[in-house]
Amino acid sequence: MxxxxxxxxxxxxxxxxxxxxxxxxxxxxxxxxxxxxxxxxxxxxxxxxxxxxxxxxxxxxxxxxxxxxxxxxxxxxxxxxxxxxxxxxxxxxxxxxxxxxxxxxxxxxxxxxxxxxxxxxxxxxxxxxxxxxxxxxxxxxxxxxxxxxxxxxxxxxxxxxAPEPEEPHGVIGVDLGVKNLATTEDGKNFSGDAVEAVRKRYGRMRRTCQQAGTKSATRKLQKIRMRESRMRANENHRMSNRLIAKAKDTKSAIACENLAGIGDRITARKAQRSRLKGWAFLQLRTFITYKAKREGIVVLPVDPRNTSRTCSACGHCEKRNRKSRDEFVCRHCGLTLPADWNAAKNMKVRGEVMHPVVGVADAGPRNLVETTNKPRQFIGSGS
Ligand SMILES: [Zn+2]
Incomplete structure (x- = not known):
C-alpha cells in the first residue's frame, strides 16, 4: 500500500x-x-x-x-x-x-x-x-x-x-472530548486547555476586527486565523504522534470515534457544539488515520453513542450515570471515574468487539456492555 x-x-x-x-x-x-x-x-x-x-x-x-x-x-x-x-x-x-x-x-x-x-x-x-x-x-x-x-x-x-497492517495484540480506546481533546483508556489525557484559551482570546479579537470592518482589520483577522489554525494543527500533530507511538509500542489497534454524524450526536452546550463540529476534530481524526496507516496500525472507527453514559465496569447505561461533564458515577455498581476516562474504556471495548483480539489480559465483562456499533471496514486495511 x-x-x-x-x-x-x-x-x-x-x-x-x-x-x-x-x-x-x-x-x-x-x-x-x-x-x-x-x-x-x-x-x-x-x-x-x-x-x-x-x-x-x-x-x-x-x-x-x-x-x-x-x-x-x-x-x-x-x-x-x-x-x-x-x-x-x-x-x-x-x-x-x-x-x-x-x-x-x-x-x-x-x-x-x-x-x-x-x-x-x-x-x-x-x-x-x-x-x-x-x-x-x-x-x-x-x-x-x-x-x-x-x-x-x-x-x-x-x-x-506503508507496511501491511499488523494483527494487533490489543486495542487502545480513545475518547475525543470537549475539555480533554483526547483521553485514552488508561486515563491519560491530552488537555485542550492551552489551545482553548488561545482560541477564546482569538475569538474576542476576531469579533473586534469584524466589527471594525476596515481593510487593516481584515488583514489582521486573516493573520489571527492563520495563527490559530497553525497552533491547532500543531497540537493535533503532537497528540496524534503520541497516540501512534503508544499504539506502536504496545502493538495495539486504535478505537476512535467515527466522526461521521458527530454533529447529531453531541448534546453539548452551544459554545462547545461549534467546537466539536469544527475542522479541528476532523483534522485530529485525519491525522490519526493517516499516521496509523503509515505505521501499519489498524484504526477501528467506533460508533461513540452512549459511551459517555454507559458504565465501563458493569455495562449499565443511564443518562444519570454522568453526574456532570467531568464526573461519572454508575448508579448500578457505583463505579466512579472521570467521565472521559470511562468513555475511553467503552471505546476500547467496542473496538475489541469489532476486532476481536487474541490474548487480551484484562478481558472484563465486555459481553454485558451495550453496544450499538456494527462491524465496519477497518480504515487501516487498505480499502
Ligand atoms: Zn456500573
Missing amino acids: ETVRTIACKLAPTEEQRTELEVTLVAFADACNFAAEVARSLHSTNKVTLQHAAYQDIRQKFGLSANLAIRAIARVCAALKVPAKRHSLFEPTSVDYDARIFSFREWDWTFSMTLLHSREHLATKMGNYQRRQLKGCLPTSATLVKRRDGTFFVHVVLTET
Whole structure:
C-alpha cells in the first residue's frame, strides 16, 4: 500500500534567484492559461491531443523548457477535468516539477530546479522535521509555491510503501472530548486547555476586527486565523504522534470515534457544539488515520453513542450515570471515574468487539456492555 506525503521546505533564494523564481511563476501561469484556451477550443482534456496542439507554441511564446511545458499541459488537463475549474484562471503562484527538472541534494540540503532561463541551486531553510523526512530520499516530484507573504516553498512529494497492517495484540480506546481533546483508556489525557484559551482570546479579537470592518482589520483577522489554525494543527500533530507511538509500542489497534454524524450526536452546550463540529476534530481524526496507516496500525472507527453514559465496569447505561461533564458515577455498581476516562474504556471495548483480539489480559465483562456499533471496514486495511 502506498502513501503519499508532502513535505514543505522553505527556500532561501538570493535576490537574483528570487527574480528568476518570479518570472518562472508568471511564465508558467501564462503558459497554463494559453494551453487552457487551446484545450477549450479543441473541447479536449487529453494530454496527447493538447501536446500536439500547444507544445511548440508554449515553448516559443513563453520560453519554458521542454519539461516545464509538459508540466503546464499536464496541469491544465488535470484542472479542466474538474467541472468547477473549467473556466478558472491560473495564477502565478505555483509550478509543477518532475524528476527531470528537479532534484534534491542532501549534503547541503539544496534543491536544483529548472527555472525560466537557467537551472539553479536553491538554498533552503529546513527544520529538523524536514531534514529527517528527506534524509536518504530521492524525491521525483515537487511543486514550487509562492505564498501570499512572498516567501517561496518547495512542496516535495514523497511516495512510501506503508507496511501491511499488523494483527494487533490489543486495542487502545480513545475518547475525543470537549475539555480533554483526547483521553485514552488508561486515563491519560491530552488537555485542550492551552489551545482553548488561545482560541477564546482569538475569538474576542476576531469579533473586534469584524466589527471594525476596515481593510487593516481584515488583514489582521486573516493573520489571527492563520495563527490559530497553525497552533491547532500543531497540537493535533503532537497528540496524534503520541497516540501512534503508544499504539506502536504496545502493538495495539486504535478505537476512535467515527466522526461521521458527530454533529447529531453531541448534546453539548452551544459554545462547545461549534467546537466539536469544527475542522479541528476532523483534522485530529485525519491525522490519526493517516499516521496509523503509515505505521501499519489498524484504526477501528467506533460508533461513540452512549459511551459517555454507559458504565465501563458493569455495562449499565443511564443518562444519570454522568453526574456532570467531568464526573461519572454508575448508579448500578457505583463505579466512579472521570467521565472521559470511562468513555475511553467503552471505546476500547467496542473496538475489541469489532476486532476481536487474541490474548487480551484484562478481558472484563465486555459481553454485558451495550453496544450499538456494527462491524465496519477497518480504515487501516487498505480499502
Ligand atoms: Zn456500573
